[in-house]
Amino acid sequence: MRKMKVGLIGCGVISETYLKFCTESLDILEIAACADLVPELAKQHAEQFQIPKVCTVEEMLSDPEIEMILNLTVPKAHAELNLRALEAGKHVYTEKPFALSQEDADKVLAVAESKGLRVGCAPDTFLGGGIQSCIKLIDDGWIGTPFGGSGLILTGNASDRTHRSPENFLSLGGDPLFDVGVYYITAFVAMLGPVRKVSGTAGQLRTELKLLNPKSPRYGDTVAVGAPMNTSAVLDFECGVIATLTAAKEGFGYTPRMEIYGTDGILYVPDPNGFGGPIQVKQRSGEIVTFPLSHGITEQSRGIGLADMAYAIQSGRAHRASGSLATHVLNVMFGIFESSHTEQHVPIKMKCDRPVPLPLGLRFNQLDE
Numbered sequence: 001m002r003k004m005k006v007g008l009i010g011c012g013v014i015s016e017t018y019l020k021f022c023t024e025s026l027d028i029l030e031i032a033a034c035a036d037l038v039p040e041l042a043k044q045h046a047e048q049f050q051i052p053k054v055c056t057v058e059e060m061l062s063d064p065e066i067e068m069i070l071n072l073t074v075p076k077a078h079a080e081l082n083l084r085a086l087e088a089g090k091h092v093y094t095e096k097p098f099a100l101s102q103e104d105a106d107k108v109l110a111v112a113e114s115k116g117l118r119v120g121c122a123p124d125t126f127l128g129g130g131i132q133s134c135i136k137l138i139d140d141g142w143i144g145t146p147f148g149g150s151g152l153i154l155t156g157n158a159s160d161r162t163h164r165s166p167e168n169f170l171s172l173g174g175d176p177l178f179d180v181g182v183y184y185i186t187a188f189v190a191m192l193g194p195v196r197k198v199s200g201t202a203g204q205l206r207t208e209l210k211l212l213n214p215k216s217p218r219y220g221d222t223v224a225v226g227a228p229m230n231t232s233a234v235l236d237f238e239c240g241v242i243a244t245l246t247a248a249k250e251g252f253g254y255t256p257r258m259e260i261y262g263t264d265g266i267l268y269v270p271d272p273n274g275f276g277g278p279i280q281v282k283q284r285s286g287e288i289v290t291f292p293l294s295h296g297i298t299e300q301s302r303g304i305g306l307a308d309m310a311y312a313i314q315s316g317r318a319h320r321a322s323g324s325l326a327t328h329v330l331n332v333m334f335g336i337f338e339s340s341h342t343e344q345h346v347p348i349k350m351k352c353d354r355p356v357p358l359p360l361g362l363r364f365n366q367l368d369e
Contacts, residue, residue: 125187127321
């Protein structure tokens with residue numbers, strides 16, 4: 001496998017996590033250029049991670065050596081930039097959410113298919129050892145036949161953040177469902193397969209929020225809350241499992257929980273917003289057994305989905321953190337909002353296959369045997 005040249009667009013906070021992993025741990029990717037609306041940020045990243053070229057978005061998209069675009073811009077820019085990159089003949093991997101409307105997501109998929117290009121999307125945490133080991137436990141029958149599940153993710157609100165644009169975390173895309181709930185829905189689909197229908201409700205305690213962290217450059221400002229910050233849903237899966245999900249940004253601290261219920265046991269799943277974590281199974285006897293991880297990739301590995309796509313492009317197989325998976329998950333999230341508005345169940349029209357589990361025994365950070 002040869003290295004594929006990647007152009008990174010968007011040098012915000014999350015980009016450092018991607019760049020550290022992609023430049024230090026992977027042999028399939030070469031970060032060849034970076035760009036940002038703030039040129040100084042791009043220059044800083046280029047120096048820090050030894051990226052050979054700093055350029056504008058236009059220069060990057062017209063560069064014939066760049067094969068893949070890593071889109072780490074703000075959510076509202078994802079779909080437009082993905083379309084521009086595809087029209088320029090580049091494969092695209094984007095941060096979540098895939099788009100902020102179902103129409104935009106469908107258009108990105110259609111353009112990618114028409115041009116024979118790949119499009120992928122975070123989260124890729126389901127490729128980590130935690131969720132992949134859970135998939136094996138479920139598939140091997142350790143909890144019998146799954147029939148239910150639950151996910152809970154509670155975080156603090158944006159009042160204590162030091163981000164220069166706190167509005168991003170108070171509008172669609174930064175809301176609890178699209179920002180953190182997406183990890184849980186993606187993990188559910190990776191473990192159980194696609195969702196058939198949803199019902200849900202979304203609430204909003206306030207319409208504005210005062211920034212209270214003295215270290216924030218916006219300290220004392222009052223910003224609008226533009227999206228529901230408290231969401232609960234019921235997900236009906238094609239396989240027959242019924243799961244609940246609660247995602248809220250109105251609490252304090254960080255509280256992640258996920259469980260899968262089977263006829264012979266309860267699987268306690270590690271936080272889907274990470275790559276590793278402990279795995280336990282409560283058996284019929286009442287005994288709680290801790291299982292070792294069967295798969296690797298347990299440390300911070302954001303970008304592993306991009307690497308998997310690079311392997312898949314060269315081998316011809318399907319990539320796992322795919323645009324179809326991301327669009328299915330997006331359909332589920334919009335379905336929850338629609339259900340809250342209409343007070344009815346909402347069928348999930350966009351189907352996807354369960355991503356193929358990673359094989360056992362892969363070498364460190366390798367995605368193909």
